[in-house]
Amino acid sequence: MDFNLLIEKASKQYKNELPFVIFSMPESESATILLQKDNHFYTDVKLTNNGFVFAPFEYKETVFYIPENDSEIFHCQYLKEDIDLNPVNVSKDIKERNLYIKLLDKTIENIKKRRAQKIVISRYKDFVLENFSVEKLIRQLFSVYSNAFKYVWYHPETGLWCGATPETLVQVENDSFKTMALAGTQPFTNKEPIFWGPKELDEQQLVTDAITTSLQKVTSVLKVSNPHTHRAGSLLHLRTDITGILKRGKATLTTITAAVHPTPAVCGSPRKFAKDFIIENEGYDREFYTGFLGPIMDNGASASLMVNLRCMKIVGNNARLFVGGGITLGSQPNEEWQETQNKLQTMLQVLKPML
Numbered sequence: 001m002d003f004n005l006l007i008e009k010a011s012k013q014y015k016n017e018l019p020f021v022i023f024s025m026p027e028s029e030s031a032t033i034l035l036q037k038d039n040h041f042y043t044d045v046k047l048t049n050n051g052f053v054f055a056p057f058e059y060k061e062t063v064f065y066i067p068e069n070d071s072e073i074f075h076c077q078y079l080k081e082d083i084d085l086n087p088v089n090v091s092k093d094i095k096e097r098n099l100y101i102k103l104l105d106k107t108i109e110n111i112k113k114r115r116a117q118k119i120v121i122s123r124y125k126d127f128v129l130e131n132f133s134v135e136k137l138i139r140q141l142f143s144v145y146s147n148a149f150k151y152v153w154y155h156p157e158t159g160l161w162c163g164a165t166p167e168t169l170v171q172v173e174n175d176s177f178k179t180m181a182l183a184g185t186q187p188f189t190n191k192e193p194i195f196w197g198p199k200e201l202d203e204q205q206l207v208t209d210a211i212t213t214s215l216q217k218v219t220s221v222l223k224v225s226n227p228h229t230h231r232a233g234s235l236l237h238l239r240t241d242i243t244g245i246l247k248r249g250k251a252t253l254t255t256i257t258a259a260v261h262p263t264p265a266v267c268g269s270p271r272k273f274a275k276d277f278i279i280e281n282e283g284y285d286r287e288f289y290t291g292f293l294g295p296i297m298d299n300g301a302s303a304s305l306m307v308n309l310r311c312m313k314i315v316g317n318n319a320r321l322f323v324g325g326g327i328t329l330g331s332q333p334n335e336e337w338q339e340t341q342n343k344l345q346t347m348l349q350v351l352k353p354m355l
Contacts, residue, residue, distance in 0.1 A: 003079045003142075006033055007135050014134045014154055021052045021066050022138060023151040023295070024078060025304065026166075031078040031142060032295070034071040041157045042067050047253040048300035054153055054161075054293045057286040058279070059261055061254075064158065065296075078142045085144070085234075088348040088355065090341060096125070097337055103281060104333040110277065111329050118206055119268040119277055122324025123340060124284060129317045129354045137162060137314070140350045145233045149306045151293065161288055163311030164346060166232035167265065169292045170256055172303045175246050177219075177256060181208040182230070182265050183326055184238035185339050194229050196238060199330035201227075204238040206328070210264040210271070211242060218251035218259055219244045232310070233346050253300045257292070265326065266290035266307055287313065289322035310346040321347045 006022070010033060013020040019036035034052055043062050044053065050068040100123050107119050134152070141150050141162055148164040171178040184200030196204075204227050215222060222244040230239035246256065267290070268274025278286075294305040312321045323343040325336050348355070 001074045001076045003031065003076050006031065006074055006076050007138050009033065009035060009074070010138060010152070011133070011135050014160070017156045019066050019155040021054075021151060021153045023052070023149070024142065026147050026149050029077055030075060032073065032075050034066045034068065034073055036066050036071045038070070039156055040070070041155065042070075045254075046300070047257065047296060047303070050297055050299065052153075052293070052295050053305070054155075054158065054288060054291070055261075056288050056291040057262060057266075059291060061258075064155070066155075081139055081143045083140060083143050083349070084352055085349055087234075087345050088352055090125075090344055090348070096123075100337055100340070101333045103283075104327060104331070104336055106281065107277070107327045108329070108331060108333070111327065116273050116277070117269045118203060118264060118326050118328050119274045120264075120266050120290075120324055120326050121278070121336075122282060122286065122289065122322060124289075124320050124322050125344060127319045127321065127348075127351065127355060129314070129319055129351065132314065132317050132354050134160070136353060137350065140353065144349060145346070148232060148310070149294070149304075153293070158288065160314045161311060162314070162350070163308060164233065164350070165306050165309040165311065166230065166237065167263075167307040167309055169263065169294075169305040169307050170260055170303070171305070172246070172253055172256065172301070174301055175248060177244055177246055179211065179215075179242045179260060181211050181240040181242065181263075182237050183207045185325065185343070186236050187342055188231055188234050188236050194236060196229075199328060200238055202330065203326050203328050204240065206269055207264040207326075208240045208242070210269045211260060214259045215242070215244070215256070218247055218256050220247050221245040233349075235342065235346070253296070253303055257305065261292055262290060263307065266309070266324070268326070286322070290324070310343065312347045312351075319347075319351055
C-alpha cells in the first residue's frame with residue numbers, strides 16, 4: 001500500500017467515527033496504521049494484548065487500546081513533503097502569562113520548603129483552525145521530526161490526538177529493556193559548542209537517579225550512559241540512556257511501566273508529592289498529555305512505549321496544544337514561560353497551513 005492510500009483510509013475512518021492510529025518509530029521511514037473494525041472502546045490492565053495502547057497521565061492500571069485482532073493493519077513507506085519550518089507567531093496573552101508565572105512562583109516556594117526537588121508544571125493553549133483536514137494533518141506531521149515518535153490517534157471516546165515525542169518510556173524485548181532520562185531544554189541553533197548550565201545538569205541528574213532507583217526492584221542488570229545532547233525538532237535536550245535486563249519471572253511490562261510512569265521528566269520528584277501538587281494546582285485535566293502510548297507485540301514480550309509529549313488534541317476546528325517544563329530550585333519563572341512558548345512551535349509547525 002502506498003502512503004496516499006493509507007491517508008485516504010485514515011480519512012474515511014475518521015469521517016465514519018471509527019477508531020484508528022497511524023504511527024512511525026523514531027528514525028524510521030515506515031508508517032503503520034491500525035483501522036479498528038468497530039467503535040468499541042477497548043481497555044486493558046495487563047498490557048498483554050497485541051495492539052496500540054493509549055494511557056492518560058493519571059494512569060491507574062487501565063489503558064485504552066486499539067486491538068490488533070479487531071483491526072485492519074497496513075504498513076508503508078511514508079512520503080515527506082517540503083513544509084515551512086519558520087516559527088509561527090504566537091500572540092502574547094498577558095493574563096495567561098501572569099497566571100502561569102503565579103503558578104511557577106508557588107511551585108518554587110514549595111521546592112524551597114524542601115517538599116520536592118522538582119515539579120513539572122504545564123499549561124495548554126488553544127488555536128482556532130481554518131479548513132482542518134485529517135489528511136493535511138498526517139502529511140504535515142510525517143514530513144517533520146524524523147528522530148521523534150510520530151502518531152495520530154482517533155477514537156470517538158477520546159477525540160483526535162497527535163504528537164511527535166522525543167521521549168521513550170520503556171522499550172522491552174523479552175528480558176531486555178531500554179528507557180531514557182530526558183531533561184533540560186534550549187532552542188536549537190547552529191552554534192557550537194552547546195552549553196548546559198548547572199540548573200539543566202542538576203535536573204538531568206535528578207531525573208536519572210529517580211528512574212534508576214525505581215527500576216532497581218525489577219531489574220537484575222542496569223547500565224547508565226553519560227548524558228548527551230539530543231535534538232528534537234527545533235529544541236535540544238539532555239538525554240541519558242538506561243538499559244538493562246529484567247528479573248526473570250518477576251518483571252512484566254505492567255510492573256516496569258508502573259515503576260517508571262510518570263517519570264520525573266513529566267511529573268517530578270518525589271513522585272507522589274509532585275503528582276498531587278500538579279493535580280491540585282495546574283487547574284486543568286492533562287488527559288493523555290504526559291501519559292504514554294505505543295505498540296505492544298508478542299503478548300507483551302515486545303513493546304515500544306513512548307511518553308506523550310509535544311502533542312495536541314483536536315476537536316472540530318479547535319487545537320489544544322500542551323506544553324510544560326521541569327521546575328527546580330534554580331528555575332527562573334520568566335525563562336520557564338519562554339521555554340513553554342518555544343515548545344509550542346513543535347506542533348504549531350504541523351498546524352501552520354491550517355491556522
